[in-house]
Amino acid sequence: MMLECVDSAWRKEFCLGMKDTAPLMLGVFPFGLTFGMLALGAGLTPAETMGMSLLVFAGAAQFFAILLLGQGVVSWSVLGLTTLLVNLRHLLMGASIAPYVLKLPFWQQALLAFGMADETYAVTVSRIATHGYQPAYQWGSNAAGYCTWAISTALGVAVGSQLGDPLAWGLDIVMPATFLAMLMPRLRHKPGLAAALTGAVISVVGSLYLPGKWYLLLATVAAAFVGGCLEGEKQNA
Template identity: 55%
Template structure:
């Protein structure tokens, strides 16, 4: 229970960036033609910010082919494969029910908070559970707020709420840039993402940046081990 509450506590600062993003999701869901119940259920059952936004955008554009929507959101969320691989040595030791709960609730934010703790004090399933489910409830609550105030904020992007998540990710990233490997990986990912966004179709630049960063990190860490 102590680790669980510590996970919740350590996640609180990051939640400040999640709230406006969740409110925006609720507002945009209504604007795209979803009912209030459908919009909130999407956050409860899907629980994937970027995937929800692209899904809502596609529905708002009149795209109703579920196969295309599922494929697009799956493409965006492929980065979870990399996060899952890094957590697999820890999760595979847990009971299946707990594995399912932790994998469903895994987000970029909870992953970052959990890995920060793991690097310093070792992995704790209770800590990850506290962080993950804290984000789950705040995401659902903020989406509900967005649904309730949707009629008063017809265009949330005009308020600059879309900047909340990039700012949150930057706040999570900066503390992890502690050595030359992490800095190099960050720079490679940023360059590939920017170039890819300009020249690659759809969201493939996300996958390209993840792969380039992973390869860079693997090569540099291998070189460091050989040097030692």
């Protein structure tokens, strides 16, 4: 009986994680679709395209990878370094939930880290703030993100170039709107608001005066530092 109750509670949290994440997937789907289509144009086979989405599962890094492949760059070291730089933000996201995840078996830590994306991270930390951490909830959120990316990539591969570029339909506004929807609930407290403002100011100024996209990493680190300091003062108080 106790085991049945535990299984029931786990399933409930898992389904809730999927449910809470589903609305954000509306902003992810067009980009998975676009990736599937652009990857074919860069010379990848359907199997290679699906393999990248299933095994890499990092949207921004995948887009950079097919951009490099399309330009003739086939060096694994270059592709690996690019992926590392693009995904450095995951170190900060992972560090913020490490106190909870490190209590789990190593295999769960590894799979949860692999399945964590910006959207699923935002949903998970919002849940932690209100109801505490439940591994099943994060499993459900990650599952929603992973399945959405896989299905949208497969659809992009299937339709090929018949639909043209989905972003030309104005769907590029969906992703910024999705991130704003994730951000707004975090602005209710001083640390979150200060971190958001810090990141915004540095991003705008950096985009004007710094070369490349390094300002994104600088803004991320600075925002995390400011938010972490204020959060620490709040806990000490």
